[in-house]
Amino acid sequence: MKLAVIGTGYVGLVTGVALSEIGHTVTCIDVDPDKVNTLNQGIPTIYEPGLEELMKRNMAENRLFFTSKHQDGLAGADVIYIAVGTPQRPDGSANLDYVEQAAQDIAANITHDVIVVIKSTVPVGTNLHIKNIMNSYTKNEHHVKIASNPEFLREGSAVKDTFHGDRIVIGTEDQETADTLATINQPFDMPILKTDIASAEMIKYASNAFLATKISFINEITNICDALGADVEKVAEGMGKDHRIGPDFLKAGIGYGGSCFPKDTNALVQIAGNNHHVFNLLKSVIEVNNNQQILLLEKIQKRFGSLNGIQIIALIINILRHKLEKIYHQFLELLYVWRFKFNSICRSYEILEPI
Numbered sequence: 001m002k003l004a005v006i007g008t009g010y011v012g013l014v015t016g017v018a019l020s021e022i023g024h025t026v027t028c029i030d031v032d033p034d035k036v037n038t039l040n041q042g043i044p045t046i047y048e049p050g051l052e053e054l055m056k057r058n059m060a061e062n063r064l065f066f067t068s069k070h071q072d073g074l075a076g077a078d079v080i081y082i083a084v085g086t087p088q089r090p091d092g093s094a095n096l097d098y099v100e101q102a103a104q105d106i107a108a109n110i111t112h113d114v115i116v117v118i119k120s121t122v123p124v125g126t127n128l129h130i131k132n133i134m135n136s137y138t139k140n141e142h143h144v145k146i147a148s149n150p151e152f153l154r155e156g157s158a159v160k161d162t163f164h165g166d167r168i169v170i171g172t173e174d175q176e177t178a179d180t181l182a183t184i185n186q187p188f189d190m191p192i193l194k195t196d197i198a199s200a201e202m203i204k205y206a207s208n209a210f211l212a213t214k215i216s217f218i219n220e221i222t223n224i225c226d227a228l229g230a231d232v233e234k235v236a237e238g239m240g241k242d243h244r245i246g247p248d249f250l251k252a253g254i255g256y257g258g259s260c261f262p263k264d265t266n267a268l269v270q271i272a273g274n275n276h277h278v279f280n281l282l283k284s285v286i287e288v289n290n291n292q293q294i295l296l297l298e299k300i301q302k303r304f305g306s307l308n309g310i311q312i313i314a315l316i317i318n319i320l321r322h323k324l325e326k327i328y329h330q331f332l333e334l335l336y337v338w339r340f341k342f343n344s345i346c347r348s349y350e351i352l353e354p355i
């Protein structure tokens, strides 16, 4: 089947490469010509184990293409995936500008009926909103069917997660579209859950919120353990042996960061609020997470007596920055929070040459 993917960020690139690996012909489209230029040389713009090899192989076998021109990339595509960013707005809600733009790009360039699949994480109701945008642009000249296919990969194990994930969720308005998408995904050999569109959209937010809840829960337990002299790692191990709880996402630390949990938990609080529900549990999860970063600083303060004159130095080695982008950004976020909260002398140093 001929597919197109709009957006070659983390999700779009890995999705495009994986779909070509299971036999589809895929054209990935991005508005950033530099990114497309790099990708066309067979160089991935993110570091993910196994990605470069898959990318090179499928490009060489003429199943994987990159372009910055929507018209070229969308020509003849039966199914078009949208994988553009949905960053957080200042009020915590999801910014849908990029998804709306992608919908307009599709509407302006299709010449036949298509299925549009939204992979981006979007609030419930967005798929239908996007379908309406496309229909109003195409004036119903071409029939557009819409589907929600949320992504569950983690940065750092994106290829592994894509080929060996726990499930594929497909939310559609009709059985025929669900069957077409199930056929496309069948070679992944993963359980496929077919739902209505709203449920698929919600599964993504609910999953991230639940994982974030586990993390805030264990961080709260840590704080009590610290006061009582108990070992939180042993506590988590003991809890995780109960299969109803499970061992994953019980690592205590400085709270969750990364590109998804903070924005998606905030967005779900907003989504609930827009529907007259105060999501108290999730609000507490977020509050615990924000406090956790401050608690670490308080521990340092306790150890050194006062923070006056203390320099907290972040040695970020460039080669690691490329490979461990997530940890790098998390650390910078932490320094940012500390600077404002304590006005202490926190300086980050960057070593520009690998050592």
Ligand SMILES: NC(=O)c1ccc[n+]([C@@H]2O[C@H](COP(=O)([O-])OP(=O)(O)OC[C@H]3O[C@@H](n4cnc5c(N)ncnc54)[C@H](O)[C@@H]3O)[C@@H](O)[C@H]2O)c1
Binding pocket: 006, 007, 008, 009, 010, 011, 012, 029, 030, 031, 032, 035, 083, 084, 085, 086, 098, 101, 102, 105, 119, 120, 121, 122, 151, 152, 153, 154, 155, 259, 260
């Ligand atoms: N990063 C993750 O680990 C992850 C995992 C699961 C889900 N998600 C969700 O997937 C979505 C994409 O995330 P990401 O991290 O891949 O985003 P990203 O910001 O890394 O990449 C988005 C890409 O889309 C391109 N783009 C924007 N508008 C475009 C347009 N109209 N046409 C063509 N290209 C366009 C941008 O240039 C960019 O390269 C988000 O909704 C995110 O929440 C992300």
Ligand SMILES: O=c1ccn([C@@H]2O[C@H](COP(=O)(O)OP(=O)(O)O[C@H]3O[C@H](CO)[C@@H](O)[C@H](O)[C@H]3O)[C@@H](O)[C@H]2O)c(=O)[nH]1
Binding pocket: 121, 151, 152, 153, 154, 155, 156, 208, 211, 215, 248, 249, 250, 251, 252, 253, 254, 255, 256, 257, 258, 259, 260, 261, 264, 330
């Ligand atoms: O036991 C744990 C596990 C994770 N974390 C932190 O939680 C954050 C998220 O980690 P992880 O889930 O490994 O990475 P992400 O790439 O952010 O992936 C999450 O966010 C993605 C975007 O929505 C989803 O697709 C994934 O399923 C979901 O795991 C990081 O700050 C981790 O340090 C902890 O503090 N304790």
